[in-house]
Amino acid sequence: DQQVKQNSPSLSVQEGRISILNCDYTNSMFDYFLWYKKYPAEGPTFLISISSIKDKNEDGRFTVFLNKSAKHLSLHIVPSQPGDSAVYFCAATNRVGNKLVFGAGTILRVKS
Amino acid sequence: EPEVTQTPSHQVTQMGQEVILRCVPISNHLYFYWYRQILGQKVEFLVSFYNNEISEKSEIFDDQFSVERPDGSNFTLKIRSTKLEDSAMYFCASEEGLAWFFGPGTRLTVL
Numbered sequence: 001d002q003q004v005k006q007n008s009p010s011l012s013v014q015e016g017r018i019s020i021l022n023c024d025y026t027n028s029m030f031d032y033f034l035w036y037k038k039y040p041a042e043g044p045t046f047l048i049s050i051s052s053i054k055d056k057n058e059d060g061r062f063t064v065f066l067n068k069s070a071k072h073l074s075l076h077i078v079p080s081q082p083g084d085s086a087v088y089f090c091a092a093t094n095r096v097g098n099k100l101v102f103g104a105g106t107i108l109r110v111k112s
Numbered sequence: 113e114p115e116v117t118q119t120p121s122h123q124v125t126q127m128g129q130e131v132i133l134r135c136v137p138i139s140n141h142l143y144f145y146w147y148r149q150i151l152g153q154k155v156e157f158l159v160s161f162y163n164n165e166i167s168e169k170s171e172i173f174d175d176q177f178s179v180e181r182p183d184g185s186n187f188t189l190k191i192r193s194t195k196l197e198d199s200a201m202y203f204c205a206s207e208e209g210l211a212w213f214f215g216p217g218t219r220l221t222v223l
Contacts, residue, residue: 032210043116043203043214044155089155096210097143097162102155 003027004092006103015112019077023090023103026071030092035064035075038087080110114138116215118204124221125194133189133218135204144187145205194222
């Protein structure tokens with residue numbers, strides 16, 4: 001049961017350009033969404049989150065957009081840097097103390 | 113900055129043996145979790161723990177698995193009789209106020 005889907009296994013972007021990573025969810029009970037970045041042999045590192053009462057949250061080069069009606073969120077990274085190359089996971093939950101449900105991840109490669 | 117720590121970083125064991133994976137969550141957090149990631153697959157929820165008891169567990173978390181918070185700092189995952197398919201990265205996480213922090217993981221290899 002794939003409640004959180006990241007349909008693009010990989011994305012390649014030129015340094016300085018925008019990276020857009022997409023995520024779809026099916027469970028309408030989810031009300032909080034997060035993006036994590038993961039390097040090989042390390043744990044997921046929190047990047048940015050958004051509550052369902054918002055449609056946009058921005059933190060430096062990272063912006064997350066939420067479209068509740070489409071059950072879709074996206075992460076924009078601009079400008080992309082080679083150090084951004086990693087696996088990006090979308091995750092969702094519906095309350096404090098509840099589990100995170102992860103997508104399958106998207107491998108981002110930023111070429112210099 | 114506070115962080116979640118895990119030991120060991122890599123555990124190799126023989127099939128059928130018991131393993132204990134250890135985690136030290138962030139000290140003022142109340143919710144604790146174990147996740148795992150089989151190579152090339154998604155991060156999967158195993159179990160959540162609150163107020164010294166399991167609050168939720170997944171289908172993966174069968175009778176071979178158990179968790180414990182033996183003291184005020186450690187949070188452990190025990191696999192009683194490991195199987196080949198238990199080989200994975202195991203991540204501990206702690207959460208407070210909608211902020212989940214993950215440890216660096218333990219790579220479990222079952223031979």
